[in-house]
Amino acid sequence: MIVRQRETITAKVLLILLMLITVLPFVSLFVTALHPSGTYPQGISWPSQPQWSNFADAFTAANMLQLLKSSSLIVLGVVPASVVFGTMAGFAFGHLRVKGHRWLFLLFVLGLTLPFEGILTPLYFQVRDMGLLNTRWAIILPLIGLFMPFAVLWMRAHFVNVPEELSEAARVDGASTWQLFWHVHVPIARPALSSLGILLFLWTWNQFLLAIVLVDDPGKRTMAGALGSFQGQFGTNIPLLCAGSLLIMAPTLIVFLIFQRQFVTALLAGSVKG
Template sequence: MISRRERALNYAVLTVFAALALVPLVGVVASSLTPRAQSSPTFTWPDHLDWSNFSTAWAQGHFATYLRSSLLVAVSVVLITGVLAILAGYSFARFDYPGRSLLFYVTLVGLMVPPEAFVIPLYFNLRDVGLTDSYWSLILPQTAQSLAFGVFWMRNFFRSVPSAVIEAARLDGASDWRVLWQILVPISRPALLTMAMLVFMWTWNEFLLPLVMITDEAKRTAPLGLAFFQSAHTTQYSLLAAASVIVALPVVALYVFLQRHFISGMLSGAVKG
């Protein structure tokens, strides 16, 4: 049993680390609300809140277009990855066929290959088939990047489901397809939501692929648009902070909305290896 002293020490350590994580975020938000005449590269607490920084950054940075592009790419990657991960994870978890383990470990290689290792040959391959400077040049590679994690995640969850549940469904005449979509997928909601949130976050924050694949300004994603905005407003720190908050806000909002599912999803997705 944990003593009161140990519990107090644990809370003290957690409080310190939470403060270390929150102070930079508070600094960015404070800077985004600081009047431009008072803005500084160091931490500055504003005399009064200037909300016009957000509207100015939004208009000058064309973030409506960039956020729309990021949303389209991220949602597409999440949906495609989710469907493929469910199917492949179910196959690896519940079917027995020659080469299953080898194929699964080959799939996991995708977790070990950084984008920097293949982005140049990938660019030439997509250019040869006419897909560069299109949303597909972002959706397809990022789906492939996320799929290894998604398959691993869903396989572990499906393996954690008691076999008695599946056997009972099959005794009632349920096919494998029905077992998957009417029994396993509904009970895997926490794991699916957690996977979707992580894939959405990774896709939203991706910078290298859009930088290499996209030249059309209308198809730039939010992080790429933020980089161009930064280069044009190098010393306007309030506008840069406001633009950073705009780009980060969708991911923060998604996390807050799905927070209650996150811990249960993390546990259910990693119950069995």
């Protein structure tokens, strides 16, 4: 009993420390953003006169409305396509087990080992030859391909654990492969689908490297990619830069807070099945 209490106390202390380590940078950004424009705050100190107008100034200076529109278009181009293709491929690998699926699956696993930096140079020339440089398609199409390995593995991990009896019962009732996929397996895969969608949204919204290399116009980048241009203009104005950074991070934090229950449910379901 005493050992269990010690373990519980230790776990709580570690969680509190981890929470403080995680939250401290956001607190520092928020407090710094409230200091007078052009100052250099030392440490984490609450200003005597908080400058809430810094957020409005950063919103206007960074042209946030245009960036929100651009990021939303990129997300709408990447996330639905990646989820659909990843789900169909994951179903083929995890449940249908098509001929040669082990070797094909190995290729997707190898795809997870490819860093963005390693393929950036050939990707740049390929996008250039396609005439897509400085367009949103230069971000959308590569991200769909780069997200496929993870999306396929994520959905395969779900479908491989679905009982065969469900498919056999549907086959007896005369269901085709498409009906089996759409009416039987997709509905029970909603937790995995929602968590995959959240992850892809976060990664797409925060995509920085591809945005600054393949797109020159800040208005056609993701919000994270446009932060580089914003930093170049206001790199010496630390409070305004912190305010802009918080505004860029706000959508991802809001989405995660709204859908965190679905995300945790999918993770717990996967751990139980595994």
